[in-house]
Amino acid sequence: MTPQRRHAFRVAVWLAIASEALLFSGLFMLYASYRSEHSTAFHLAAAEDVSWIGGTNTMILLTSSFAMAVAIHFARLGRRGVARGWAAGVIVLGCAFLAFKGYEWSLHLRDGIAPGAAGDLEGVRGASLFFTLYYLMTGLHALHVIAGMLFVAWARHRTRRDDDPLAIELVGVYWHFVDVVWVFLWPLFYLVT
Amino acid sequence: MRNLIVTFVALVVLATASWLLSSAGAPAWTSLLIAAAKALAIGWVFMELSEAHVVPRTIAVVAVLFIALLIGGTLVDVQLR
């Protein structure tokens, strides 16, 4: 592959990420505005989120990003077997993240906290907005985690016949982006109690 | 490889610090500041912006600016009306 072609792929992936970032930005904008309009409600509501799950998931994604970076590192050295191992780690961590996320959603749903519904905080104006945004933002993020895992699996598969590390590198950039989004979701939904 | 490990450790330390600070009742902007620092570290090292061509770097900066623009422009309205 020509250097020019590599450059083309890198630019394309970065553009796609910029576009995705703006997709999320709309929800971040709603969060920021509603938080400034209903700061007490958002405080109270954030306390309902399960903080150990949030913390664990943060660590999981940070670790997965690290694993991704290591996988790329080995792919470049030509040690494709090692790279595949680390990439598998990324996928496993992604699954773990989703499992915790799903568990937390189920806890919420049991407590009557659903999109548009605020459980015990039903009377507090603005609390249901918090939870709607919580579901929309973590839901959209979860979709990106799933997409990211599929990409990683695909790139991992490619390394079997192709020793070009480009695919895994590009997929890695995307995966890190998914991590960055979570880095912001975590304080917004768990830490601002 | 060393870079990667150092970054990872730094990320974990920052995350822990953020968690401790918030349970100690620090204001919300501290954890957002830390989040920004983490995002920067991930972008610079893991996403390899440090070695990237100007084009990806420019794209990243422009995207961040536009996000700030959307949130800023609206927030100004919400606060001032």
Add this chain to the structure above:
Amino acid sequence: MNELFHDLLDLPPQASSMARSIDTLHYVVIGTAFLVALASFAWIAVAMVRFRDRGTSAAQPARRRIRITPRRELALAGGTLAVFVAFWVVGFAQYRALRSPPDGAMRIYVVAKQWMWAAVYPDGTSVEDDIRVPVGEPVHLLMTSRDVIHSFYVAAFRVKQDVLPGRTTELWFTATIPGTYDILCAEYCGAGHSRMRGHVIAMSRDDFARWLAGHSAPSLAATGERVAAERGCLRCHTVDGTPHLGPTWRGLYGSTVPLSTGDSVVADETYLTESMMDPSAKLRAGFPSLMPSYQGLLTAPEAASIVEYIRSLR
């Protein structure tokens, strides 16, 4: 001059105190637009005649090239920007005036719903679709909607303001010519949007006073007193100046209220209404977040009546 442009541009009567000056700006802006467009057209048309390809004929004028050097470019852009900025300066000054109701204006509470306009006067008179106002006196509308967004538009006064559910928006005007002027809903609001029309009827002060007197109803403030008692506001609020669970209402209106965030606000109609509908949005310093929201429990006229009541406690 005003007459000529006014008729040429098919503008409605200038029936409010602001209309004349807004129209003057209108003439300047549209006049500039027209002249610039015409000049560009003429330029190209002349070029197309003078420099048309004459084939082999020797009459072809020599090739010339206008180069817009950076210096010329800056001059052109700067000149254009200066014109636009001038529009902005005058326009924004007028806009701020349009958005700042004068003190002591007569207040009318307006409620929009699909697809009609209702209004209540401070003395309790309520009307539908036909809002009467005295000529020469500033009128201050406090508007809210019961369903979707509407927009209160009186072309003859050159005023318009969207009317939102869950929020109070304001608009003011001083009618200058007696007459009947259309209120047209200017924000799309469903099947009846184009029929959501009303009238502002501007009458001389005497006629207006006579009309109002003919409609005696319990005043808004009196209604407010009753509603406040019925809804249990007075369990937490006093009207004698002593704080209870909540702050007292005496002297509240127009005062500067310290907030828990350290900021402060002036307790005007919008703040008071917001405090009923969304009490936790702006917490008064020194009080707990105790008050429930009355969104959906108080109707818009009831909220307006309580505001009037609090206002009467000065």
Add this chain to the structure above:
Amino acid sequence: MTARTSEPTAETFWTSPRGVRSWLLTHDHKRIGVMYFFSTALMLAIGGAFALVLRAVLVSPDSSLVDASTYNKLFTHHGIIMVFLFMVPAIPSAFGNFLVPLMIGARDVAFPRLNLASYYVYCVGAIVTICALLFGGVDTGWTFYAPYSTTTSTAVTMVACGIFIVGVSSIMTGLNFLVTIHTLRAESITWRRLPLFVWAIYGTAIIQVLATPVLGLSLAVVGIDHVWHLGLFDPQAGGDPVLFQHLFWFYSHPAVYIMVLPAMGAISEIVPAAAHNRPSSYTGIVIATAGIALVGFLTWGHHMFVAGMSTFDAGLFGALSMFVAVFSAIKVFAWLGTMWGGRITIAAPILYVLSFVFLFVFGGMSGVAVATTSLDVHWHDTYFVVAHFHFIMVGGTLTAFLAAIHFWFPKITGRMYSEAWARLAWAAVTGGFILTFTPQFLLGNAGMPRRYFSYPARFQALHVMSTVGAFILGAGMMLAVGYLVVAWIAGRRAGDNPWQSRGFEWRSPSPPPPDNYVAPMRWDTDAYAYDDDDAPTATTGTAA
């Protein structure tokens, strides 16, 4: 004329390879451009048909042709079809696809398969959007303002889905162009020699990639809310309807520049080619393109001056709108300068340019007028605004689209249309346009709100004029369809470069062969090298 005419038997992209399958699965940017052209033109016809029904209804103050809710659906779908299915993709995806690779000396775009995919994604989105009509359609206006859009009982979710899908296609196209322009330029076509149309597509693509996702999000949120009643914009739950407007306009103001930048790009190519003159300020046009693309993101709030936005934001967005308008003025000055002193070929393209400049300048200045805060209080949501945007979108962009068709028709088909018919159609379109939309400015002045099915009788005379104009305009467009189809089938051969343009795209045969060039190319003169062109000779296909 010394232009070498390609042999009729030479292979062109039209015929090689043959077969329906080869078209449907093509990776050739030219074929994809042509398919986009026909699809978007079909959308123009449908949207135009809706417009004519609207105009017919508005002839009388209380029409019995349709009822109020049908009328509301008609203007909603008119706006949606025209904006999202016709105008946003029309010039970038049809002409952009066809021309950009030819103008940068490439054989294709960077990602041909992505390009084809974007076309099919567009088709799916368009079909979903249009099929929503079968499910009753939507009646929200193309702006989908909450809380009306979340509470109406019409097919909001389906249309939101359709537009979302079209948006994905738009992002794919923009991304593809950005990468193509960055990585596939022929070595000697440097940034400073990039044709102005390519610059325009570049600016457009930036907006497509960065603004479209926000539109997608806002429609997704409305669609979801409409189904599950989450109350995200419902004041009852503490929601704020004005925030939806912020989201919507953050895309939709930049989107108006998606709709005008490519049109300006086409004009920037046609003017030098028709006047045989170097642009009077290449750099100015490039800077203005970038300025519009970037500063255009700073003005969205000017749609909300009376929406209950803060006074501070109103002043800020008003001022920034004035600022961005200057960039358009810079372009106009550059075109005017270029027209002076050249050797102008009087033919259909330049006639459309003449109309374009007049209508765009007045339409743009009416934009400046509505950006003047105090004036917009009177004009907002009246026919003045309707006239403003039709002046730019129909008088500007649609006119430029027609200019582009007439200019590049010989490039694409290798044939020439009848000039006499073309002038007749031009006169009908321009005259009809002016008659349609000038009265609407006056209606707005007089206080006629938009989206009104019935109206006070005093507005009738102007409405009737407008309707008459619309039918003349429609007739002109149909006429154009007629002679263009005839010319496509049976027109005379045009030669490779009938306009004797120096543009890069004219240096390959017309119509181009599947791989764009028959011989290796050198680009030693730039795309506007008319300086020594007093007895023009063709520059076709400079083989190395």
